[in-house]
Amino acid sequence: MYHIKRVIRRWSSVGVLIIGLALGWMSSATAETTLTLWSHEADEAAKVAWAETAAKKFEQANPGVKVKMTWYQKEALNAALKAALRAGQGPDILYMEPDQTEYIDNGFLLPLNDLINWNNVEPWAREAWTHNGKVYGLAKEAYTIELYYNKDWMKKLGVTLPPNGQVSQAEFLQIVKKAAAAGMTPIAQGVGDRPFPGAYLTHEAVLKKLGRADYGKLLDGKLSWKDPRIVEVFTWVKQLVDAGAYPKSFATLKLGESHYYFHTKPGALMFPMGAFYSGRAFVPPDKGGQPENFPLGVMNFAAMDGGACNQCKSLLAGGSFSINAYSKNQKLAGALLSEMATPEMGTLWVSTIFLQTGIKSDPSKVTGKYAAYFRELAAMNKGAEYFIGSPRNLLKGQCAETYVQVVNTAFPGGLLPVDKALDMVNQACYKP
Amino acid sequence: MPIPRVWTHALLLIGLALYTVFSAGPFAWVSIMSLRTTPEISASPYGLPERIHWDKFLTAWTTSHYGMYFWNSTLVVVSAVAILTILGAMAAHCFARYRFRGNRLLFFLIFSAIIFPPQVTIISLFQVLVKYGLFNTRAGLTLVYVSIQLPLTMYILESFFAQIPQELYEAAKIDGCSDYNIFWRLTLPIGVPAIATTIILNFISLWNEFLYAVVLITDEEMRTLPLGIQKFMGDQMQDIGMIATGLMIAIVPVIVVYALFSEKLIRGMTAGAVKL
């Protein structure tokens, strides 16, 4: 009796292995053609719905093919992707952002030049993903960096903005001081879970001061961060920080919480944020959206004294879809992406998700209560010259890490003086 | 003059009460929050629920697929703990009872695996699983779980088994038990307290295990419970109410297992003393 027990136990572990093998083998053998897609934004229902609309259209046009989407949060997605791709596995279509160039450098992304109709895509969206003449991603999401503000509170402070929404450096500092004196938080921001929001104000100012060419050089490591113009900008930002511009919980406030901070409780005067603000804010308040009738305004970042390009702004391609270079279903994956790259899908994106997109769309078709917002946004962007990309996209390695810790977190958090901050970044980034 | 005992006792009790609040308070807070909706919580984080929202648990279970995650977690963790107990006990018995060349070396080798942080071995583990066709399967995750808890299990059991007096074994041998029987009829029954301990520890660790689950399982249908929480921790808004509900669903089984097995532990101890 015990002999049998022993034998059973002894072989059970081997049995598990065999069963596992068999299951693995079986599941791969019996699948019909399934296109797998891994994406971020598990919690943004509108984006999930958009992708599923495209998938349904695709399945109708291609019977016998199923689309299987797995939704993650960004960090879990990166961990899973990196592990999977390294081992030669992975989905057919993956969510990518333009700063993840390591996937391109290591040959994991398929060039999409021939798979999508690029007439349906904005040229700058295409450019954001172009390396060596090959385009690696379809930018379904795009955004500019904007400065939102509370119209009522601005009126309360007695400030009238000029028609182009842009004040001078000194005036901006005045506004911040006035707001702080009136007990308002001048600028809402939080870097608790993202490596970029804290730096918005700073890098937009640097871009305006340097102009596009020198800004590009700076991010390439060819310009020193201790350039006197940059020192001037940082000194101005430090003045803002010292005047109490940011909330005390700046270092730990999460992105979603910072939105809430601005439009609901406790409220703030201004909020530098990517234009994906609308994607979050234009949902019902109990899902985290802004209150009904919130007096949302859009202004421009302050003009820098002696700035080379005060009408320059950053424009980023955001969440995109790319195709796994080792996918066995490349043509099919391309077809799915083509389903997405149509003007209807572009317009659907804008009107249900309230975000800009790299796919050509027809903003005039956006109606409803947010039409006024989109008009104001367009007005503020009139005459703007765009720099495609942001420090987060373009910096790498130790430089990126230092930039995040210093310019995104510590410096606006008031933890570092100007010279120390610039020293640290310069040392990590300047490679003459 | 020494402080009257009443005072020291009172002070002690106050200290203990404070520590209890410190230790169990957060848990109580989460359980209360699990019954309130997020807007209610944002308005007053520490209030009591005005209306008890039992439906949140239902929502979590069905709409947010918590039922499915729960089932997967149960499957994976229970299997892993069962396998761990058997394998760990067998190995521990062997190390503790038999003298052979390489005993200590091998033991130390296996134990030293505890030191390695999982973040690095995960890539190579991934490759191993792919090679055996076990990637993205619950069986694969189970085996990985077994491997990460094996060193500690073996360590605890070995030291306990080593305590068993040699006389008992001699007596059993004289009674005619073979080497194989000794394990089942002597070591295991006596070792129940330690085994119950390892079961509890393993269950706690594996039920809450996150890193391997996120990387080694990609199919939604096979995801385990810790990943479920992530659904509510998006960027849009920290859905605090639902997070709390999710946390409660995750915590309850652990408490149940603990309650079950700690009783076994006591019974094991008393029974052991009496039977022999």
Add this chain to the structure above:
Amino acid sequence: MGKLSLSIPPAFFPLLVEGPAMAKSVTTMSAVSTSEGLLSTRPEVIQRVRGGPAQAPWGAIMVYLTPALLVYLAFTMYPVVLTFYNSFHVIKPRGAEEYVGLANFITLFTKDPTFWRAVANTMIWATVAPVADVGTGLVLALCLYAKVPFARFFRVAWFTPVLISYVVVGILWMWIYNYDWGIANQFLRTVGLGAWAHSWIGDPATALWALIFAHAWKWAGFNMVVCLAALFALPSEVLEAAELDNCGWFRKLVHIIIPMLRATLLNLLILAFVGKMKVFDLVWIMTRGGPLWSTETVSTYVYKRAFEWNTFDLGYPSAVAAVWFIVVMAFVIGLTWLFRQRERLEY
């Protein structure tokens, strides 16, 4: 026997006290004994000898060891070896590797300030926290041992944090430390110490300590339970004798109880030490190593290099992991040896 709801026989960590000292710890063994009752008091007889029969029965050994060994080799040993192998290469994905010899290690030791910061943080954690954890556990166990009322309730309440996963603990404590509505700051404000309200995990000066505190919150209960079991297994004669000698309870504690618990305490300390040297989950959930690397630990750094930096290279993080593995091993071996020396000296 309603006294214990979870007890672990105190001598379940005998690794530190091999040899002659084993006899001493065996006297504290609890449930397992012969018909003489719950607590055996025959130290001179019970000499544990590893292995009985002169010939090791290889058949049996193979049967018992093989399954565990298989799992270990396939899922633990091989990845570890692979990691060491990786550390001497620059890994391009899809198998391509480039042997670089010691280059990774040289960069690690000379050009990587983040690594050294992480090492410092981890070492602080691993030296302070075990003492705090085990100390708190001992104090709590002593309180329960002193037969306070509601002991059972206290025990359950104090053990609850151990059952809670790191994700939950992290989220909970982030809410507690929240600057605006977290209970830590609210409490300070209500008692009028509002000026002390801090962004606890947002300030590099306090972040590490805030994390250590939260982590200790979780583990104190575990240490308590082990110490409690050990206390209950102490031979009552010795304690009674001390009573008779009219020792004050404090002296009783220091001179009798602690020395007798030595084995257990040392084992707990080492286990806590190892655990803190690879702490990851809590840090990741709460601060991710920020702000300004003040909570960066070696594990979070390894994870970042492997998954978050814009590279697929695994060689460098493997090098970090390999170095850290050796460091921790050295410490464990050193501490074990040190304690064993002191044990021997007592004879």
